[in-house]
Amino acid sequence: MFGYSKSLFYPVHVQLRDPVFGQVLLEHYGGKDSEYSAASQYLNHRSNMRNRHLRDLLGLIAAEEMGHMEMIAVAINKLGGPPLCYVNSQGIPWNMSYVDQSLDPIAMLQADVEAEVRARILYNQHFTMTNDPGLKKMISFLGSREDVHKHLFQKAQALIQHSAPAEQFNELIVEYKLSLQKL
Template identity: 30%
Template sequence: MAIQQQGIGVSTADLARIDAHPRVQWMFFQEPELQYEVTVDQPDPHFAKLLQQAIGGQEGEMRVAMQYLFQAWALPEEYEEYRTLLMETAAEELGHIELLATAVTKNLRDSSAAMDDDARETAAAAASMTGQNPRQFLSAGQSAMPVDSNGVPFTGSYIAASGNPAGDLYANVMAEATGRTLATRLWEYTDDPGMKDMLSYLIARDTMHQNQWLQVLETLDDPVPVPASFPQDRENQDFNYTFISTRREAQPDPEYPWTQGETPDGNGQFSYAAEQPGDGTVVASDPAPMTNDDPNRDTQSARSTDSADATDSNE
């Protein structure tokens, strides 16, 4: 399923009107073919489990696909070219999910198909012993799931879509960097030629995507600090470019690039402080009684009452 963006089921006149309107988003359509060939020469249920990290893990393709979509949907008209880039890349990432899901299924089902009938009957029971995630059999019929390698479901909390183009672009570089790191580790782990070939393709695409986001950042005017729209004269000028050491004993300036010299944003000079500003306090006012669960409160109250009663009796 090569997923792309396209207008579908509309007339030529309608397409012309859509093209003339910058905020109309093209819908998706699918083609009955994979984005890249997926072959498995040596089916491995354990590797299928590892591949799940590249689908539903924090470094996975579901993360970047959803991240790019939500970033695109938040952009105003003035960033239409970036919106288009995000949408096209998100569509490609959806295709990557399909590649990996296909690889997981092939590693699971082809390993079972290679067994004789008696062995196949016991395959499900032995799934966890061979390293396979049992739920891939029990819940998904020997196929991929939207989970990571530990079976933890994908979560939207992995997604960075702040509405700030510069901040999101830096997040995209990080996402592609961690995704590429994961793909290279999977490539190193497997000896299967087909899996290495598929992963080499995904690694190459991560290389491209890292570079494209860095290139877009270069087109922005003075993007740092993020957000650049906040007036810097409103931040504390004594600490905005100072590296503050947290060492127990005060140390001299190590003269690193981040403790002296011009800052990358060109707005200041790095400096070094050997200790934190201090003068703060960790003491806070007492909480409301109803929120403070004091285990001795009832006992103390009872003792006070008993003491008062005893005093009254003596009098």
Template identity: 30%
Template sequence: MWQYQKALQYPVKIKQPNAKLAKMVITQLGGPDGELGASMRYLNQRYTMPLRELSGLLTDIGTEELSHMEIVSALVYQLTKGLTPEQLEAQGFAPYFVDHTTGIYPVAASGVPFSAEVFQSTGDAIADLHEDLGAEQKARKTYDNILRLADDPDVRDVIRFLRAREIVHYQRFGEGMRLLQDKLAASSPWPKNPYAFNPSFDHECWKHKGRKEK
């Protein structure tokens, strides 16, 4: 189960509406490397992890990504609040406006709606963790690119926080991967190449539990 706390993980206080910037920032809600995809990726992958530590990590990071969805949504909401239709159109927001007014809907910067095809859940812990490490770096890249284009200090401050979290998550997933590989190397019948199999499905990987490395 989940519980909601009525507070953002990091405060969002935008003074100057800017629909042009909202159109870029919204990609971290519904884009290919956005927070919705991140959350769905981790929360779906966690069930078949062969180690409880990894299910815990995916649960907690997947949950944090939900709070990042809320931060990105708050950014888009405040950046488009109070603008007239003419201002929204002049700032390049008309194509979004005709379908969604100023409601929050997950799309990429290009306008393509969110798709579950941006992530995988393979039922293979090694494949999933590699995707997760890549996903954190891809999200960090998008935040870097937003920082290259955005000059509003209120927006930049929030984006820098989100960027830093991607780096922390990358670190944690790296530790998770190391934990899995160390345990596999100690128990797989193929200790020199334990990564050639699916440790979530091929039970032979865990045959020699507790074997000491020579």
């Protein structure tokens, strides 16, 4: 299911080294609302989701989150930030409590919506902390992808609540793939 592409999901350009901001970006690498937390949660939810279309959607988004994590790693390295470990900006190690363990499909998707909202808020905060135009573009891109994921998770919740037919769930996959073509 997963594949690796040498190219980044979106280009990472950094004009000047800024190790302090590199440290800040660790929040997106190994913090509570990090790309790693999101990917881990979505893979876990995928494993417990009965609807095959939603399993596919969660897998696609989890893979994308891993691509975002790779972008963050490249940015941290270009900024001259600290060595990459699964820690937040304060050096606190990542832990499993960051991953929702719900089993109910609606609860899982709600936790996924909330994860996307928190990640977007964090990107918005960090956007204001840099003047580097390349980093601003990357952060803006990542925030916009969080919005796409949130929208799809909310639609999936509504489809479950309305007992929608399978073909409507498949439209989520189509919508996700179309969102990638706009990049």
